[in-house]
Every structure is written in C-alpha cells, then in structure tokens.
Amino acid sequence: MANDREVLREIWDGKLPICFQLHQEDLMDIQQPDPFYVMVPRLSYFPLVTDKMKRHFLRYISQESADNEMWLDYNGQPLKWHYPIGFLYDLYCGHDPQLPWTLTVHFTKFPENILLHCPNKDIVEAHYMSTVKEADVLKHRGQVMSTMQKKDHNQLWLGLQNDKFDQFWAINRRLMESHGDNEGFKYIPLRIYSDEGICSQRLISPKNNDGSRKVIQQLLSELYPNKPDVKLRTHGILIPSDTPLQWLSEHMSYPDNFLHICLC
C-alpha cells in the first residue's frame, strides 16, 4: 500500500526550471526572441506544458514552417516526448546538474528516425494509458485496469494533466494495492536506462526465492554481478541500496506506474 503520503507529495511537487530557446535556423525575424522560462512538473510530459511557449515562438518563425510539428533537443540530443520530463532531466543532466535546464526549440527538420510524431494531446493520453496498462499487467495480470471504468481512466489522466495530486491518487491508489495473500506485486514494472539512453526491461519479482523482500542491493547483484559500485538514480536522487523493491515501486513510480531508473 502506497501510504507514505509525505514521500508521494514530495515527489509530486518536484518541478524543474526550464529555459526554452529558439533554434537559429528557424528564426525568421530580425529581432532575437527572448528565451522562455517556465517551471514544469517533473512528472508531466512535454506536450502538456509547451502550449504557451509555442505561441510565444510562433511569431518569430516563417509562415510555412508554422504548421510543422515542434520538437525539442538538449545539447543536440532530441528529447522523446513520451518519457516524463523529470526522467529526461535525470537521464541527460543527472551527472552534471545545471539549472535552469536550457532546451532548444525546433520547428523544422523533424528527426523522423528518433522521435515519434505527436500531433495532439490525445496521442499522449493514449500512450500514457497503454503504459499504465502494461504496468498493471505486470503487477496484477491486468485485473485492476480492466475493472476500472472509463471515467476512472479519465480522472487518472486529468489529474496528471492538471497537476491535481488528490484527484490523481484517488485512482492511482487502486493500482498500487497488492492483491492476494502473498502481499506484493507479481512483478515490478521497472525500466533501467544506461547513459546512452538504452532501455532494459526484465521480469523482476519483488521477492527473493526464499520469500523474503528483495532490496536494491540484491537486485543490482542479480542484474550486474560484474559491477559492484553501480548506483541508481530516479527523481533526481540516488536510491539507498537497502530500499525494498516493493516499497520503491509503490511510492516512487512515475504516473505511468513504471519505475524509470538511470544507471550511474
């Protein structure tokens, strides 16, 4: 049960200052546009927070590229919109934190090979919902999601979109409950990313073979027996090695119910 409200609240309140700058190639105005600063929630997605920024920069670009899809990069690395913002920051800036986070805005030369197209917010919602479903299948064999109604799904999504903690957790609470007598999820929805952004996802049980709770230390020795000093970062912090996996999944999952963890 995700009942450590203090941790949940701290995670939820995490925000990042971001500075958007228009790429020079797209600039069509004599006047240099001002950079656009904004605070965005770490748990949100870029398409949900960039409307105002886009309006600001539309004035400075040419008419024909105004209809093109906008995309972002950090240090020449295109940012995938379907990952949470906070995770992207941890992935690219985790070692060398520099705030505010300076991103470049592009309107042309969409990197078709790297990014998915995102024409509107419905696509984001669909992707989010499918990820939640995948996590639920791993945790409860999909039973919780399938018993929810459409309005519950909507509430989950709107809570995230509008940054409403109570509205979101009223529904997400049910996803974090563990069923059955053996107390705990069947598997932990966990994705571990290396520095290059390569993702690895494995079936990981929250318990050891003898039935005791599995902690991070045990997980690491299981996954990376050759690297004794590896550390894990999520939500901008390093996870203590004696944290139980079950608790981690319940409290420190992103809104899509996955634990996105960076290796460092």
Place this chain on the structure above:
Amino acid sequence: MEGGDWRNSIINQLQTRNKRETSSFQDIITFQSRLFDNVSTLKNENLQLTLLNERIRFSNTESVLSSGGGGSNERIQALEQKILSQQEELTSLHRRRGESSQQIINLNAKVHDLEKSLQAKDVTISENTALIASLRAEIQLYETNMAELQVLNQVLRDEHQALQIAFAAIEEKLRKTQDENRSLVERLIKYKAKDADKMNEENEHFLKSSNPTAFFINTFGRVSFGKRSDKVRKELEEAAREGGSRSSGSGGSIDEKIIDSMPYYATSLPTKVALRFDAHEGEVNAVKWSPTDRLLATGGADRKVKLWDVSKLGLVENKGTLVGSNAGVMSVDFDATGAYIVGASNDFASRVWTVGDQRLRVSEV
C-alpha cells in the same frame, strides 16, 4: 508505516532536491513569467497608444484653428505663420492676375479678329442672297416660258391628231372609191367580153351564112378552131360506142376474157363495229369462224384458246376456254365438221381440242 534509514535518506534527498531545483527557481521563474506577460501587455498597450496618438495628432492638425486654446505666444506664432502663408498666397495671386490680364488682352485681339471675319462673312452672305433672289426670278421666268410652250405644244398636238383623223377618213374614202373603180372596171371588161362574144357570134353567123372566103383572112383562126372541136366531138362519140360494145361482152383480147370471167360484186368497206369485246389478256393472235355453228375461236398471248358464241346480235357469250398451251397461241383452225380445234403455239407444239367437251385431245411437239 515502514521506516528505516533508507526512507529517511530518500525523504532528505527529495527535500534537498526540491529545495535546489524547485523552490530556488520557483519565485524567479514566476516573477519572470509575470514580467514576460507584463512586457507583452505593455507592448500591446504601447501599440494601441501609438495608434491613438497618431489619430489624435491627425485630428489635431485638422482642428488646430478651431481649438485656439494654447498660449498667446503660440497663437501669435500661428498667426504670423498664417500671415506669411497668406502673403505668399497674395503674391502668387498677383502673379496669377498678371497672367490672366495678359490672357484677357490676347483674347480681346482674338475677338477683334473674329468680328472682322464675321463681318466679311455677313457681306458675302448678303451678296449670295441677292444672287439667289435673281436666280429665283430667272427660274420663275423660265417656268412661265415653259408653261406657255407646253400649252402651245398641246395645241399643236391636238391639231396634229385632228389632222390625222381627217387623213384616215380621207384614206378610207379613197379605198372605197378605188374598190368602186375596180368593180366598175370589171363590169366594163365583162361588158366588153360580152360585146366581143356577140361580135364573134355575129361573125360566125355571118361566115356560115355567107361565103367563107369572104372573111377568110379575118376569121382563119376561128375556122381552124371549129374544125378541131368537131374532130374532138367525133372521137368522143366513137369512144362511147366502143365502151358500149365492151359491156355487151363480145371482146376478143385475153384481158377482156379475164374480166369477163369475174362476176361483179358489190364491194363495200365496213363502216360500223357491230360487236366489240376483250377476248384475251394481251394480244389476240388468231381468229377463226367455226364452219358449222355461229362460233368464233380466238387464240391469244395468254396461252389460251377461247370459244365465243356470237349468235345473238350485239351480245357475246364465252362458250369455253381451252387450256394446255405453254406459250402464246399463234394460230387456230377448225376441222371441216367443226368438232375439233387445232391450235399452234410458240412452245413449238400444236394441240387439238374437241369443241363439244373442250378437252385437250392431242398434244404434238
């Protein structure tokens, strides 16, 4: 509630993270975004104000005279400016006046010229009218002349006509007199001929009664004529006599004999058609009377031989049609008893029918 070092560590890390990332920037960013919004609204406002200012200045230039509410200095300056501009206007007006007076002089000269030409034209017009009047009088004169001539012409024509009528009447009269003359001449000739005949008669009588030699010389021609007429008369009488002997039938030549052997027939040409009927479709090639009965057989191009009863006067009755020929019948004939008919046709065959039962008896190619 679970607890432990790891939880405290997590909470602490999260708190320091939030302090570092969020709270230190929260105010600045909020302030920046507020400033940003302010700048944009101010920009808009500025634009609107510039527009408004522009509009006001525009309306001011229009209403600068009516306003007059500024300081007296300004007013004096404005008035001075006005005077200056009006002086400029005045000089320009003077210049214009000079130009216009020059124009007026030019125009007056032009008017003079025009008047002169007008007068000249008036003179020519009056001359022309006089000319026209004289010409009109002339025309009048000629017209009256012409009328008189026409009247004269008419009179002459009438006279001519009357004369022609008179001439025709006289000609008619001439023709009548000529006719009369001719008839009178004819009568005269007739009487003269009678006189001559009478004279001749008298002469003849005189010759016959008296000595012929006495008038030999005078009447030689007449005598010879008399001899000849006598001779002709004699010959005629002889001929008449000969003809009579011939009709009595006692001639000696061969011709006379042939003529004698032939009996006399009263020959006459048929003038009226007693009966007329259409026997065949197409040409009728052959006709034959029956030797015994009052029966007629005809053969035609319609390959038929037909028998007709013509015993009743003015009425014909078909007694039968003999068929069997394959081409037009060209000739028919009865035998002596009138019981058989033979027909020859164009199909290179002759056929024999009996009259009684009208059957084909023999067909011979």
